[in-house]
Amino acid sequence: xxxxxxxxxxxARCPETLSVRACAGMMRDxxxxxxxxxxxxxxxxxxxxxxxxxxxxxxxxxxxxxxxxQIMTRDVRICHPGDDLADAEWKMSTTRKSRLVVADDEGRxxxxxxxxxxxxxxxxxxxxxxxxxxxxxxxxxPLGLP
Numbered sequence: 001x002x003x004x005x006x007x008x009x010x011x012a013r014c015p016e017t018l019s020v021r022a023c024a025g026m027m028r029d030x031x032x033x034x035x036x037x038x039x040x041x042x043x044x045x046x047x048x049x050x051x052x053x054x055x056x057x058x059x060x061x062x063x064x065x066x067x068x069x070q071i072m073t074r075d076v077r078i079c080h081p082g083d084d085l086a087d088a089e090w091k092m093s094t095t096r097k098s099r100l101v102v103a104d105d106e107g108r109x110x111x112x113x114x115x116x117x118x119x120x121x122x123x124x125x126x127x128x129x130x131x132x133x134x135x136x137x138x139x140x141x142p143l144g145l146p
Contacts, residue, residue, distance in 0.1 A: 003088050004081035006121050007102045007111035013038045016045055016069030023068050036109045037072045038100050043107040045073030047099075067069055078103045081110060087119070088113055123130050 012030045013025055016037050027033060033050035056062070056071040058136050079088045079103045088100055098115040 001085040001121065002081065003079050003083045003085060003113055004104055006085060006117050007081065007113045008117065009111040011036070011109075012110050013042075013109055014048070014068055015039070016067060017073065018068045019065045020053055020062070020068060020071060021064035024050075024053055027053075029116055032088065034099050034114075036076075036112065037068055038109050042107075042109055044076050044078065044101050044103055045069075046074045047101065048072045056060045066074070076101055078107075079113065080104070080146070089118060 011030065012026055013036050014026060016039070018026075021034060024091070026035060027050055035048050036044050037046040037048055039045050046069070048071065052071055052073060057064075057066060062071065077091055077095050077097045079091060081102055091100060092098065092115060101109055101112045102111040102113060104110055
Protein backbone atom coordinates (compact mmCIF):
# COMPACT_ATOMS: atom_id res chain seq x y z
CA UNK A 1 0.00 0.00 0.00
CA UNK A 2 1.25 3.49 -0.83
CA UNK A 3 1.35 6.35 1.65
CA UNK A 4 -0.90 8.38 -0.67
CA UNK A 5 -3.72 5.95 0.00
CA UNK A 6 -3.45 6.20 3.77
CA UNK A 7 -2.41 9.80 4.47
CA UNK A 8 -4.82 12.37 5.82
CA UNK A 9 -4.91 15.34 3.47
CA UNK A 10 -7.36 17.62 5.25
CA UNK A 11 -5.04 18.77 7.99
CA ALA A 12 -4.39 21.99 9.83
CA ARG A 13 -1.03 23.70 9.32
CA CYS A 14 0.45 26.77 10.94
CA PRO A 15 3.09 29.37 10.05
CA GLU A 16 6.17 29.70 12.24
CA THR A 17 5.09 33.25 13.13
CA LEU A 18 1.88 32.05 14.79
CA SER A 19 1.81 32.53 18.56
CA VAL A 20 1.87 29.45 20.76
CA ARG A 21 -1.47 30.63 22.20
CA ALA A 22 -3.06 30.61 18.72
CA CYS A 23 -1.40 27.27 17.97
CA ALA A 24 -2.85 25.74 21.13
CA GLY A 25 -6.24 27.13 20.11
CA MET A 26 -5.96 25.48 16.69
CA MET A 27 -5.14 22.17 18.37
CA ARG A 28 -8.11 22.54 20.70
CA ASP A 29 -10.51 23.56 17.92
CA UNK A 30 -9.40 20.71 15.64
CA UNK A 31 -9.02 18.12 18.45
CA UNK A 32 -5.42 17.37 17.46
CA UNK A 33 -2.03 17.35 19.13
CA UNK A 34 0.25 17.77 16.09
CA UNK A 35 0.64 20.55 13.53
CA UNK A 36 3.04 20.80 10.62
CA UNK A 37 4.69 24.23 10.54
CA UNK A 38 5.07 25.65 7.05
CA UNK A 39 6.67 28.67 5.42
CA UNK A 40 4.95 31.03 2.95
CA UNK A 41 5.41 28.52 0.11
CA UNK A 42 3.88 25.68 2.11
CA UNK A 43 7.22 23.94 2.68
CA UNK A 44 7.56 22.09 5.95
CA UNK A 45 9.98 23.81 8.32
CA UNK A 46 9.00 22.03 11.52
CA UNK A 47 6.26 20.47 13.58
CA UNK A 48 4.71 21.41 16.88
CA UNK A 49 2.98 19.04 19.26
CA UNK A 50 0.91 19.48 22.36
CA UNK A 51 3.92 18.07 24.20
CA UNK A 52 6.13 20.83 22.72
CA UNK A 53 3.70 23.39 24.10
CA UNK A 54 3.87 21.86 27.58
CA UNK A 55 7.58 21.11 27.71
CA UNK A 56 9.05 23.98 25.71
CA UNK A 57 6.61 26.75 26.59
CA UNK A 58 5.21 26.09 30.05
CA UNK A 59 8.24 24.38 31.55
CA UNK A 60 10.57 27.11 30.26
CA UNK A 61 8.27 29.95 31.33
CA UNK A 62 7.76 31.36 27.84
CA UNK A 63 4.87 33.70 27.17
CA UNK A 64 1.72 32.96 25.16
CA UNK A 65 2.81 35.25 22.34
CA UNK A 66 6.03 33.28 21.73
CA UNK A 67 6.21 32.40 18.02
CA UNK A 68 5.79 28.73 17.17
CA UNK A 69 9.05 28.93 15.21
CA GLN A 70 10.92 29.41 18.49
CA ILE A 71 9.69 26.15 20.06
CA MET A 72 8.89 23.86 17.12
CA THR A 73 10.74 20.65 16.42
CA ARG A 74 12.91 21.28 13.37
CA ASP A 75 14.00 17.67 12.80
CA VAL A 76 10.94 16.70 10.77
CA ARG A 77 10.50 13.13 9.58
CA ILE A 78 8.78 12.99 6.22
CA CYS A 79 7.65 10.48 3.67
CA HIS A 80 6.29 10.93 0.17
CA PRO A 81 2.92 9.95 -1.29
CA GLY A 82 4.57 7.38 -3.58
CA ASP A 83 6.44 5.68 -0.73
CA ASP A 84 5.36 2.22 0.31
CA LEU A 85 3.64 2.09 3.70
CA ALA A 86 6.29 -0.39 4.87
CA ASP A 87 8.91 2.35 4.36
CA ALA A 88 6.84 4.80 6.43
CA GLU A 89 6.47 2.16 9.16
CA TRP A 90 10.24 1.65 9.13
CA LYS A 91 10.81 5.42 9.50
CA MET A 92 8.38 5.55 12.41
CA SER A 93 10.08 2.59 14.06
CA THR A 94 13.67 3.71 13.63
CA THR A 95 13.05 7.35 14.53
CA ARG A 96 10.53 6.54 17.28
CA LYS A 97 8.04 9.04 15.85
CA SER A 98 4.33 8.36 15.86
CA ARG A 99 3.58 10.77 12.99
CA LEU A 100 5.17 11.52 9.64
CA VAL A 101 4.55 14.54 7.47
CA VAL A 102 3.83 13.60 3.87
CA ALA A 103 5.53 16.05 1.50
CA ASP A 104 6.11 16.44 -2.20
CA ASP A 105 9.57 16.57 -3.77
CA GLU A 106 9.81 20.32 -3.01
CA GLY A 107 9.05 19.73 0.68
CA ARG A 108 5.50 21.13 0.57
CA UNK A 109 3.17 19.61 3.13
CA UNK A 110 0.55 17.34 1.55
CA UNK A 111 -0.68 15.46 4.59
CA UNK A 112 0.13 13.40 7.66
CA UNK A 113 0.33 9.69 8.45
CA UNK A 114 -0.02 8.74 12.09
CA UNK A 115 0.57 5.53 13.99
CA UNK A 116 -3.19 5.23 14.47
CA UNK A 117 -3.63 5.38 10.66
CA UNK A 118 -1.16 2.53 10.34
CA UNK A 119 -2.90 0.54 13.07
CA UNK A 120 -6.26 0.88 11.35
CA UNK A 121 -5.00 0.00 7.88
CA UNK A 122 -2.30 -2.58 8.47
CA UNK A 123 -2.10 -6.11 9.75
CA UNK A 124 -2.34 -6.05 13.56
CA UNK A 125 1.01 -7.76 14.03
CA UNK A 126 2.86 -5.23 11.85
CA UNK A 127 1.15 -2.28 13.50
CA UNK A 128 2.02 -3.77 16.88
CA UNK A 129 5.68 -4.00 15.91
CA UNK A 130 5.72 -0.33 14.90
CA UNK A 131 3.95 0.64 18.13
CA UNK A 132 6.49 -1.27 20.23
CA UNK A 133 9.39 0.43 18.43
CA UNK A 134 7.90 3.92 18.68
CA UNK A 135 7.03 3.61 22.37
CA UNK A 136 10.31 1.98 23.36
CA UNK A 137 11.62 5.42 24.40
CA UNK A 138 8.87 5.87 27.02
CA UNK A 139 9.23 2.39 28.48
CA UNK A 140 13.00 2.74 28.89
CA UNK A 141 12.88 5.86 31.10
CA PRO A 142 12.07 5.77 34.79
CA LEU A 143 9.30 8.05 35.97
CA GLY A 144 10.64 11.22 37.55
CA LEU A 145 8.06 11.37 40.28
CA PRO A 146 8.83 13.42 43.41
